[in-house]
Amino acid sequence: MLFDLIASFIKAVLVFAVVMSFVPFLIWLERKLVAWMQQRIGPNRTGPFGLLQPIADAVKLIIKENIFPSGVEKITYFLAPMMSMIPALAAFAVIPFGSPVRIMGRTVNLQVADVNIGILYILALSSLAVYGAVLAGWSSNNKYSLLGGLRTSAQMISYELPIGLSVVSIVLLTGSLSLNEVVRSQASHGIWNIFPQFLGFIILLISYNAELNRAPFDLGEAESEIVAGYHTEYSGFRFAMFYMGEYVNMVTVAALVTVLFLGGWQAPFGPEIPLLWFLIKIFAFILLYMWVRATFPRVRYDQLMALGWKILVPASLANLAMTAVIIVLGGPNAVRILSVGSIVLAVLVGLVLKAAVALRTKSAPGLAPPAGAGS
Numbered sequence: 001m002l003f004d005l006i007a008s009f010i011k012a013v014l015v016f017a018v019v020m021s022f023v024p025f026l027i028w029l030e031r032k033l034v035a036w037m038q039q040r041i042g043p044n045r046t047g048p049f050g051l052l053q054p055i056a057d058a059v060k061l062i063i064k065e066n067i068f069p070s071g072v073e074k075i076t077y078f079l080a081p082m083m084s085m086i087p088a089l090a091a092f093a094v095i096p097f098g099s100p101v102r103i104m105g106r107t108v109n110l111q112v113a114d115v116n117i118g119i120l121y122i123l124a125l126s127s128l129a130v131y132g133a134v135l136a137g138w139s140s141n142n143k144y145s146l147l148g149g150l151r152t153s154a155q156m157i158s159y160e161l162p163i164g165l166s167v168v169s170i171v172l173l174t175g176s177l178s179l180n181e182v183v184r185s186q187a188s189h190g191i192w193n194i195f196p197q198f199l200g201f202i203i204l205l206i207s208y209n210a211e212l213n214r215a216p217f218d219l220g221e222a223e224s225e226i227v228a229g230y231h232t233e234y235s236g237f238r239f240a241m242f243y244m245g246e247y248v249n250m251v252t253v254a255a256l257v258t259v260l261f262l263g264g265w266q267a268p269f270g271p272e273i274p275l276l277w278f279l280i281k282i283f284a285f286i287l288l289y290m291w292v293r294a295t296f297p298r299v300r301y302d303q304l305m306a307l308g309w310k311i312l313v314p315a316s317l318a319n320l321a322m323t324a325v326i327i328v329l330g331g332p333n334a335v336r337i338l339s340v341g342s343i344v345l346a347v348l349v350g351l352v353l354k355a356a357v358a359l360r361t362k363s364a365p366g367l368a369p370p371a372g373a374g375s
Contacts (some may be wrong), residue, residue: 148229
């Protein structure tokens with residue numbers, strides 16, 4: 001009992017240290033990567049290749065004056081930044097990052113807490129993350145902040161539904177709510193869940209981008225419309241907590257998607273080095289999100305909500321129904337049938353979306369060119 005308690009404490013400290021050490025590196029990486037994609041230089045003044053820029057930013061934010069606006073609701077104003085970051089850190093407690101190892105004659109899971117309802121735990125914590133933005137916007141006594149908080153809350157609540165439906169499809173395929181069992185199931189089937197749940201993976205990819213409030217879905221902090229949204233009235237280290245919370249959430253989401261769809265710590269080829277492959281998959285997923293941020297422009301708020309309710313929710317329901325029917329009728333070949341069916345369904349959803357966009361563009365009044373524009 002004492003050994004297990006000490007092992008859990010050490011694992012919790014290590015996970016916290018590793019995740020928090022990822023944050024400054026990811027901030028630097030995103031700045032350099034986006035600058036490279038947009039033909040800019042990026043950080044290049046502090047340290048070689050600008051590597052010390054995140055440290056300079058951290059020092060600036062720590063020593064910067066903490067402005068305390070008048071009229072704020074003090075308790076929630078102070079708690080909101082914490083509520084933005086703590087659920088993301090707590091979610092990492094149930095994510096397995098390697099196969100069990102033997103230490104001092106005992107089996108130790110590479111996981112802070114091995115609970116049999118890990119998926120429910122993750123979904124519950126992700127639903128709590130919305131409180132940070134809502135309370136920050138409401139407590140700031142600022143109309144722009146309030147508008148940003150309302151936008152973010154509506155956005156996150158809307159996109160939690162397709163996330164939940166996509167994860168339920170994984171539960172049906174696995175037959176368990178344990179994240180360890182999800183990884184073992186993919187090993188036993190000999191195929192990662194990204195293939196039998198390809199549509200679910202795409203839905204989760206888009207929905208978590210909206211949950212993270214990252215471009216092109218960063219409507220809660222659209223600078224051109226509402227200054228900086230729900231954290232307009234925050235400065236110093238309290239603002240830094242919102243900033244760090246975004247990257248901690250991104251690491252947590254990348255780890256969760258790796259476990260659910262990419263086989264967890266399993267090697268796609270080559271030697272089986274669990275922790276290394278787990279980190280490579282997380283890193284690849286984060287690079288994909290950075291690529292999306294550098295590529296797509298911000299969408300309108302009505303487009304954001306229409307995508308969630310009119311496209312992703314029906315598509316996730318169709319994916320869930322198809323998964324249930326094939327699992328019941330497919331027998332031992334259900335996973336392989338799903339691999340084909342999910343890709344076909346994803347193509348159909350894409351065609352329907354393309355047709356809907358074309359129809360809307362055709363029906364919308366166009367902007368006629370001014371007279372003599374061609375001369």
